[in-house]
Amino acid sequence: MTAVQKRIIINRLALAFSTLSAVIALAFLFWILGVLVMKGVDALSWNIFIFEGSPPGYEESGLKHALVGQLILVGLATLIGVPLGIMAGTYLSEYGKNSKLAHSIRDISDIMMSAPSIVIGAFVYAVIVMPMGHFSAWAGAIALAIIMIPVILRTTDDMLQLVPGTLREAAFALGAPKYKVIIDVVYRGAKAGILTGVLLGIARVGGETAPLLFTSFNDNFFTTDLNEAMPSLTVTMFNYAISPYDDWQQLGWAAAFILSMFILGLNILGRLILLAGKRK
Amino acid sequence: MASIIDIKEECALQVRNFDFTYKGAPAPSLKKVTMPIAKHAVTALIGPSGCGKTTLLRSFNRMHDLYPGNKYEGEIEFEGRNILDPKEDLIHLRTKIGMIFQKPTAFPMSIFDNVAYGMRLQGIKNKTELNDRVEKALKDAALWKEVSDRLKNDANGLSGGQQQRLCIARAIAVEPEVLLFDEPTSALDPISTQGIEKLVIELKERVSIIIVTHNMQQAARVSDYTGFMYLGDLIELGHTEELFVTPKEKLTQEYITGKFG
């Protein structure tokens, strides 16, 4: 066999292995997705939206408390995290630019994006739960906000930088003060990108369980009191799935399915917005 | 109708009625091009941006095949066969027809390994043979004196002009029949450019050369034949001196005198 023939065979083997890896990866991931859809759809029922949680074995058991709680926690986190994230990103792109400080902030923020979220839960436990003396929705929301800020900071920074410098110069040349240039021209130009960043940020924290475990903790009952432990879809899902009760496990899968659809929906929406923005 | 002179000497390549359509394009980028390429000579392809000269060049070594969806029609004859045939062995073809690109493309390895790469692909393992042929290639590319004492160094340490000569050494080390140059000096300074042009003229003794260039003066300096292309057509092919001094086509004259870029 000539060397060239040998190389061609090795090439075929290598490409086959790569394709095989891709198939394996996709197989596992579709297995998981398939399981999620099957068990989730199976467990869906109107009860879920009508009833709050109850001890195992009860007919009238649902996830209303967890759904509402999740919305409250994520909504609160968004209210706290999004403005801070966007403003921080604005500073980096419009003021800090390439300064040492700006680079340090970007680097630390990047590292935070991959840091363990359970540690943030422990941190919030120490600074909020312990002084307050009890779990609360505030603590949970703040933990989520801390996780959200680096994501939004990054996307805002990147998207704002994409707005061409000539646009800013044109506004300055007309005599606009800097803050007006940013608000009227830059934000408007990066609108789609920033929105996508926010959606992706929400999707990211919407699926978090670990940071809520000891901040908002959990509750089997419906509540909207922000000063108390707040049920969440993720922690409820965790508790129910790991319990030995069949009906609780069912609810766990239903919760998993609903949450995943929500998060995937946000992701797809975010991408569509970005695509639509690009087409302009 | 194009004015194409009759080449009396032997031809390295013969293009016949060659159509090329890019993937998804509504119309062909090359239209029924017919063109002889003389052996042991330098043929320059000139023309404004988008005229198809690079598209034609990249057809000779079937580079377009890397990006599926393109369509070839017609014939390019080389060594007695049509190399546009889908059954053509591309790996073998590319050892016979080499290419040098617009920017120097030294691989992330040592100078020696760069030049030896093509030979190793062919299975040449004998250390003596490799050493001898690497030295010969570097000498032919006028680079040996500058690098003979640091062959193991990373090729990225060389200057732009040196890297381009390295790429030429790499290409001639496999002893091809034809060398394709795609605007080889567009990223180089004037002195390095001079060096490359000198090299092209020397190399034609052994290989047939086709060079695409944006620079008419360069075409006039290095080539024996020049082909002027416009919007996918070969307008005129002739002896370089004649084409530049007394072009036969009006379009050629307008391009040469700078009426359009």
Next chain:
Amino acid sequence: MIDKIFLNMTRTSALLILFIVAWIFVVLFNQSTEAMQTFGLDFITKDEWAPNLDKFGAYAAIFGSVASTFLAMLLAIPVAIGVAIFLSEIAHDKIKGFFGVSVELLAAIPSVIYGMWGLFFFVPILRDIFGGMGIGLLAAGIVLAIMILPFMAAVTRDAMNTTPDILKESAYALGGTQWDVIKDVIIPYAKAGIIGSLILALGRAIGETMAVTFVMGNVHHTPGSIMDPTTSIPVTLANEFTEADSSLYFSSLFGLALTLLIMSFLVIAIAKFYFLRKVRKGQ
């Protein structure tokens, strides 16, 4: 002047990040001093976690974290590189788009669900093949590998795609096959980016909690074999934080959190500053 207010608002928000990160380290450090002072170095070297005796040696948790992550890397890296090669070099446009989007969307699935799938669908299979309980180090390693795979494949593919087309074409022009180009041009060129991406994925995997909590077992001892249930730092924190009843217990848990944060921070920082920065400079 409104301009000044705007500048201060944005700058404060930006500085907030640095402040929060520093504060996290400070708080965790403070909270763990009691444990550090009581146990000293034994805290990380002793495999002796006995809450009822108020004795806390976290070696088992640390070992579990390292071992499960190492196992996950062993399984995930070859597959991730294979997928990255497939995505960047083999797949045609339509397939590439489909795969690419699938990979990114699947990376968005909450990790709890990987854990649930692992416990209910994968662990029984392990039980059938290997006997025992099924949950343990091996299950955790595999679930972790599957979880980290989409991210790892995506960033590795991105690193490979930085290779200039013209460089790849040069290798093809000499008669190279696809594998020749991958092995001799793309991988050496993107080496720093590829390694950096893999290490970044490792940094993420170390902090993974929910996927692993379902299948690790929460047994606070170093495992005798790969099939034994054990624990990891995040798993310990998830399971025991709300049950801690003494200040020493709490302090030890905070000590674990601090250890995890430092480990994770170091790994990610190395990936970012050593490998991935090189890539940016090269461009």
